[in-house]
Amino acid sequence: MKKPLIAGNWKMYMNCKEATQLVRTIKAGVYKFHDVITVICPPFTALTTVSDELKDSEIGLGAQNMHFETEGAYTGEISPPMLKEIGCRYVILGHSERRTHFKESDSFIQKKVKTALKYSLLPIVCVGETLQEREAGKHWEVVNRQIDQSLADISGDEITKVIIAYEPVWAIGTGKTATPEQAEEMHAFIRGVLSEKFGEETSSKLYILYGGSVKPDNIESLIEKPNVDGALVGGASLKAESFAQLVASSAASSKVGSAS
Numbered sequence: 001m002k003k004p005l006i007a008g009n010w011k012m013y014m015n016c017k018e019a020t021q022l023v024r025t026i027k028a029g030v031y032k033f034h035d036v037i038t039v040i041c042p043p044f045t046a047l048t049t050v051s052d053e054l055k056d057s058e059i060g061l062g063a064q065n066m067h068f069e070t071e072g073a074y075t076g077e078i079s080p081p082m083l084k085e086i087g088c089r090y091v092i093l094g095h096s097e098r099r100t101h102f103k104e105s106d107s108f109i110q111k112k113v114k115t116a117l118k119y120s121l122l123p124i125v126c127v128g129e130t131l132q133e134r135e136a137g138k139h140w141e142v143v144n145r146q147i148d149q150s151l152a153d154i155s156g157d158e159i160t161k162v163i164i165a166y167e168p169v170w171a172i173g174t175g176k177t178a179t180p181e182q183a184e185e186m187h188a189f190i191r192g193v194l195s196e197k198f199g200e201e202t203s204s205k206l207y208i209l210y211g212g213s214v215k216p217d218n219i220e221s222l223i224e225k226p227n228v229d230g231a232l233v234g235g236a237s238l239k240a241e242s243f244a245q246l247v248a249s250s251a252a253s254s255k256v257g258s259a260s
């Protein structure tokens with residue numbers, strides 16, 4: 001039985017002062033929901049501040065990106081041990097905004113996944129097709145390739161630490177959510193792909209999050225789907241009230257203890 005996982009991706013929003021205020025209000029709003037794994041991913045500059053605020057909390061801290069090397073002459077980059085040092089447990093890798101604006105490829109993302117695991121960071125690996133790809137009927141092929149290549153050379157042990165986030169690019173920040181049926185069929189497909197690679201038992205335990213315009217008014221219909229294990233949330237994670245509501249709704253529809 002899995003606890004639902006709700007992760008907030010703050011993107012390039014929130015200075016330290018705003019982050020402090022936001023995390024304090026989120027803490028007050030979610031502290032009683034022990035059956036939900038709550039994660040927040042602030043921008044790099046606010047990670048230390050938020051980490052300090054989370055010392056006495058069950059909320060997990062994540063970064064939004066990292067380099068795959070431990071250290072070196074990589075101006076402007078942040079390494080996995082640097083993230084570990086300040087209390088990060090999670091790291092978002094291969095977000096579509098990084099694939100699009102910074103030309104990150106699947107093989108580049110794969111290197112990051114490998115190093116994240118080496119440093120005991122739990123990678124949230126993002127996959128998802130563009131609208132053009134979906135309209136051309138290529139969404140299965142695209143997501144299959146992204147899973148295959150970004151998780152190449154990952155062992156059966158390592159995969160148990162990997163979280164997948166299916167985020168159709170056309171649903172991110174657009175207000176157009178995939179229907180619960182569209183999300184479920186892609187999540188089931190992803191689980192099938194993972195099952196072929198790592199076996200059915202392992203695959204059934206893996207977390208597959210949905211991301212793309214998740215809001216308090218659509219979370220329930222998404223999370224009740226059997227293959228949707230949680231959500232990666234952008235816009236709605238920037239307001240404490242809506243983020244706390246997402247956590248509360250997920251707790252209410254939690255599959256923990258159910259027969260599924």
Ligand code: PGA
Binds near residue numbers: 009174232
């Ligand atoms: P959104 O972003 O919830 O604002 O659509 C999701 C994401 O980019 O992870």
